[in-house]
Amino acid sequence: MILITGAGGFIGSHVTEELLKKGEKVRAFVHYSSRDITGNLKFIDAQLRKNLEIFPGDLLYLDEVIRAMEDVRAVIHLAARISVNYSYRAAHETVLNNVKMTANILEACRILGINNVVYVSSSEVYGTPKKIPIKLSTPKKAQSPYAASKVATDELARSYALSFGMNIKIARPFNTFGERQSIRAVIPWILYQLLSEDRKVVEIGNTHTRRDFVYVKDTAKFLIKMLELESFKEVNFPTGRPYSIKEVIELAKKTTGIDKEVVVKEERIRPKDSEVEILTGDVEETYSIISLRPKTHFEEGLRNVALWIKNNMHSIKKEHDLL
Ligand SMILES: NC(=O)c1ccc[n+]([C@@H]2O[C@H](COP(=O)([O-])OP(=O)(O)OC[C@H]3O[C@@H](n4cnc5c(N)ncnc54)[C@H](O)[C@@H]3O)[C@@H](O)[C@H]2O)c1
Numbered sequence: 001m002i003l004i005t006g007a008g009g010f011i012g013s014h015v016t017e018e019l020l021k022k023g024e025k026v027r028a029f030v031h032y033s034s035r036d037i038t039g040n041l042k043f044i045d046a047q048l049r050k051n052l053e054i055f056p057g058d059l060l061y062l063d064e065v066i067r068a069m070e071d072v073r074a075v076i077h078l079a080a081r082i083s084v085n086y087s088y089r090a091a092h093e094t095v096l097n098n099v100k101m102t103a104n105i106l107e108a109c110r111i112l113g114i115n116n117v118v119y120v121s122s123s124e125v126y127g128t129p130k131k132i133p134i135k136l137s138t139p140k141k142a143q144s145p146y147a148a149s150k151v152a153t154d155e156l157a158r159s160y161a162l163s164f165g166m167n168i169k170i171a172r173p174f175n176t177f178g179e180r181q182s183i184r185a186v187i188p189w190i191l192y193q194l195l196s197e198d199r200k201v202v203e204i205g206n207t208h209t210r211r212d213f214v215y216v217k218d219t220a221k222f223l224i225k226m227l228e229l230e231s232f233k234e235v236n237f238p239t240g241r242p243y244s245i246k247e248v249i250e251l252a253k254k255t256t257g258i259d260k261e262v263v264v265k266e267e268r269i270r271p272k273d274s275e276v277e278i279l280t281g282d283v284e285e286t287y288s289i290i291s292l293r294p295k296t297h298f299e300e301g302l303r304n305v306a307l308w309i310k311n312n313m314h315s316i317k318k319e320h321d322l323l
Contacts, residue, residue, distance in 0.1 A: 002075070004027070005079035007030055007041060014220040020048040029079065030056055059101040075117045095152065099149060103156060118226045127143040129278070133238070133282040134280065143273070169234075173237045174279055174280070177216065191309050201261045202263065203263050203268065205245075208245070212240070212242045221292065235289050240280065241280070242280035
């Protein structure tokens with residue numbers, strides 16, 4: 001049995017689906033509430049879900065995390081407060097939540113002797129690098145409370161591996177995009193605004209910043225591959241090809257065949273010193289550690305997300321109208 005935290009989220013649902021396709025038994029730790037708790041897991045085929053066990057709970061409580069780990073041989077820990085923008089408003093909460101959830105996962109694994117943990121970090125830990133491509137040796141620089149929470153949890157994971165000889169891996173995907181992602185993320189947000197008949201313009205923050213976008217099915221394969229490593233390792237997962245937001249908008253227009261005016265909105269711009277200008281990594285460094293590269297071309301991923309948004313426009317609109 002493999003335990004996935006954040007399984008109802010964007011990346012977690014794809015990791016869960018891919019593991020189920022491989023015939024694995026998966027326990028999905030989902031955040032308990034009295035309403036819809038399974039999130040994106042509902043998009044997984046019912047036949048595949050036969051090997052899926054749902055564990056509703058709260059990762060902030062160590063006793064619940066320990067209970068969730070019965071008969072578990074490996075853990076992929078994805079759950080987190082993930083928004084950089086929200087972390088400006090809720091800095092304290094973001095840091096405390098992300099550190100405590102990860103501390104609970106690591107401590108439960110230590111107590112129970114579970115010796116295969118993939119902890120999911122983020123390329124945001126590097127901030128704007130002095131030199132590109134980013135490599136594992138690039139110094140970390142937290143430019144937002146979200147990034148700080150990830151730097152802290154990276155070091156917590158490393159410390160458990162080094163202190164207790166645990167097989168913990170730090171997996172660092174670069175910006176991930178794909179079907180099921182919230183429209184608060186930049187790519188679905190651009191495509192949604194182009195595709196929605198109610199919207200006349202595309203509102204956006206900085207358009208010069210560049211990101212290394214990885215398609216979610218590639219990220220899912222990467223996280224599963226990380227389970228195979230037998231000792232502590234830190235691995236980045238970039239494509240090596242950064243796109244500016246301006247380029248993304250142009251490609252999104254081409255993909256949808258829709259052209260709208262682009263309007264830069266002050267409130268979507270990060271504070272100047274907090275803005276990360278570019279994130280792009282070294283794909284060959286990654287390959288030398290895990291013999292894996294992202295496969296999906298950026299434009300193919302964009303087409304898939306556009307189709308997903310078209311097919312789910314009604315529910316996405318409802319979610320957006322409530323925000
Ligand atoms: N999306 C990206 O571009 C990206 C890039 C690099 C790294 N990451 C990392 O990947 C992971 C998953 O990101 P995502 O984009 O799928 O985010 P997401 O918000 O879709 O998923 C996060 C999940 O964590 C769960 N969670 C939060 N608090 C919880 C709690 N107290 N108890 C139980 N569950 C809780 C949420 O319910 C949610 O399902 C995060 O750790 C994120 O930092 C994401």
